[in-house]
Amino acid sequence: MERLGETPATRQAVVSNGQVPFDALNRQNGRQLDKAVDRSGTVLVVVGDGEERRQLAKALKDQGCELLFAADGQAALRVARSRQPNLIILDISRPGEDGFEVCAALRDDEQSRHIPVILLARGFGPEEKMRGLRLGAVDYIGEPFDWAEVAAQAGSQLKLERLRRDLEAANLNLMNRQAQHQADLTAAAGIQKSLLPPYWAEQFEGVSVAWKFLPMDQVGGDLLGYRWLDEDHLAAYVIDVCGHGLPAAMLTAAISISLTPTIANGGEGTSVRQCEGFSPRQVLETLDRAYPLERFERPFTISYLVLNRKTGEFRCSRAGHPMPIIIRKGGKLESIEAGGTIIGLGRMLPFDESVGRLNCGDSIILYSDGITDWTNESTTFGIKGLRRVLEECWGIAPEIICERVIARLDKSNNRTAMHDDVTMLALTYGSGLDRSMKKSASSVPIEYTS
């Protein structure tokens, strides 16, 4: 925050975040406050003496106020309830009535308690003043009465009252807009959900797939998917768009559609179906061309894999994304390093891809950094935490692998708030996988929230 009174000449070395300095804010607010210089409103006058009432009425009318009158407490309550004045000026020294009781009654009544009350008092001391203020009066004016001054005090209260009403209206407006925004988010979450695979887990001839998608907000900046490129080749991917919430979610939708093999090759060449030999490297290059940083101002990372379900051969590449992990027999883990940098830089770095082969029972795990960055106060789950879980997961169905990883996250964090979208996809090659839940963790997995 810039210090007040600092002249531009002294600001050379340090530039701070763009927060508006106080003096500029005050100038801005002052202009708005000056607009409310209007000190008028509807005032209920409860003053016993005729001459005093006339003088007060004149002073208030000079200020532009509209006036209501009541002769006693009962009438005051009645008028306050039905006409809803903006202010009540109550003379509590009127004979024949306990003015404090009238004040109390006005504050007690649901329909009048929000109306500010100024007390006029004659011959009372400081104790009575305290009593009046404690009863909820906003002001307490003693003798001698300067009616112009009383009217001015009334004007200030009216101004305050108007500001309070404006604030309430603004709040209500804000709440309505918030509700609308919430509804929009819910709708967006629905759309994003429809972009996800229809089933949590699927078993095909030669390969099984399962996934978890747990966005930190209603909508996520991550996305995942898998698609059959042809009879034998399954493509799978996990995307992580920079940021969270609605803007990031919109971009995930665009990318997801780019990765749909059935979309015909448009002018920008975004169809992956056209990629020869189903090369992940070419897919990433295509995306890098289609999503330059200048276009959406958000880079994204992606892991992209193509698996041949007949032979177990796979090709895999990643763009700045956490390295996919292969689980081999005996719990041996391999990280797939091949790839390039984040999407959007326009070929600043070439993409390469890894080629390999899975054996029956081997799995590949794609995931986003929401899992490895998962932290409680003292420890981060990390790649070590993930590897520890995966080491026990050879030959196991992918849905159980996912359950175990998520359950472990849940344990390590005691269900405190997530810091990032949690996304993973597991593919296991082969048939006859262990689908029993015997070895799985006993804690309940996190509920799918959207």
Added chain:
Amino acid sequence: MRLEEQLYGDALVVKLLDSRFDASAAPFVKERIGDLISNGHYRIALDISEVEFIDSSGLSAAVWALKRLGSEGELVIGGARGTVMSLFRLTQLDKVFRIFPDNETAVAALRR
């Protein structure tokens, strides 16, 4: 996010003074660097030695600055610490940026 700017000949060092280079700091850093580039600074060293935490937004801001400078300018990184450096490596941005251990080496590289 507070920034400290210092000129060494035609090399400008922009030092990030706060420890989190994240979604709340990134827009301001981007805007400021954008202004500096518009004002004719084309050789910039981003000193992130005080940064303890960087996320995709921070990286995105750095990358944006690099692209903005394009071939007519240069952006180098100085003082990437442990976890920050890990993220550059994970995203392979360590192959995109020239990263130096400290301010001095970064400036020297710019002035060469």
